[in-house]
Amino acid sequence: MMRRSSLRSLEVMEQLKELNKLLMAKEFQIRMQGITLLTEHCKNNPQLVSSNIIQIFDAFALRLQDSNKKVNQYALESVASMIPILKDGLNPVLVSMVTVVTDNLNSKNSGIYNAAVKVLDTMILHLDNLLLLQTFASRVRFISGRALQDITDRLSVLVAVAYPRKPQVTERHVLPVLWYFLSNMIGNGVLPGKSGNVRTVVSKLAKSLHEQMGAKLEEYVSSQSQHMSKNFRDLLDMELHIHAILGVSPNFSCLCTCPGFAPFTR
Structure with a gap:
């Protein structure tokens, strides 16, 4: 049993290492592959993402403000699809996520702006509204x-x-x-x-x-x-x-x- 548990832990570590490598890559196409992989993990193994959300978000947050507009928009669109799956699993990074998403609301790129708006509205539909209220209120100033x-x-x-x-x-x-x-x-x-x-x-x-x-x-x-x-x-x-x-x-x-x-x- 211990051996099986250790193997699972090693497997998780390897999955997270590969995800981080893709998300932090220099080439924007590979960073987009990392976003796609994260979305697939959310669908196929949401527990993996929820259990390691802080570590994952450290790298993923950078893609939500990526200098490449395609990557930036794709990351925002992916967040909107992840929220209904992860729900409360996002709570540990909610403040950080709202902070990054709201920064995108001032983008002059309509695709990025619309994607950020969709994230906000998806949050309201699927996350705890009281927690969101506190987080939104803290951002106003x-x-x-x-x-x-x-x-x-x-x-x-x-x-x-x-x-x-x-x-x-x-x-x-x-x-x-x-x-x-x-x-x-x-x-x-x-x-x-x-x-x-x-x-x-x-x-x-x-x-x-x-x-x-x-x-x-x-x-x-x-x-x-x-x-x-x-x-x-x-x-x-x-x-x-x-x-x-x-x-x-x-x-x-x-x-x-x-x-x-x-x-x-x-």
Whole structure:
């Protein structure tokens, strides 16, 4: 029995060594072969990948930001296919993965951007939404441009799902994000140094929180600065105005644009 176990361990070590060699190769075609091999391992032996996810991701993360656009996009597309298989097996590297994926949201390459968006939406469908909410919220201060808008937009979706489960945890992670926006937004929704107008997505976030918290959120806001209170009122008014024009009722459990959206809950 011991001999059989040792042989299995050696086999795993050899598989990981070969995978790492391919992922770290100089030639981009070989790096793509490494990504293909990882995808095959996920399908055929997900336990191998889950059990060694930290070691594997150290090499694979580099392919998610590969200087070769084909490799970069292929790695992102592969992640989207791995998530439904590995699910919670990705938890040890979730923060690192979200960090790398969000960096791709500011890519000028449409294929890379679209692949990164698909990864985010696949995460929401298959991973623990409460854990995702915490991870997304922690990224807001460190991103800008389209990445900031896309993450904030999906944060408003996660609030609607996570708050009924864990209201205090949701408040602890998302209220600082709202305060950050309310205190720093100027003019018509511009964040200095962050590029782009975030008014629409921040309005969604404010309204999503308000739908869950009601008067409690208003009470919290009233204790903030006059500038923040005014921004909050303006954001709520804007969201109500948008829905009045569209002739629909606000529904913040359906903000995500991905087809067949049904957030993963426990």
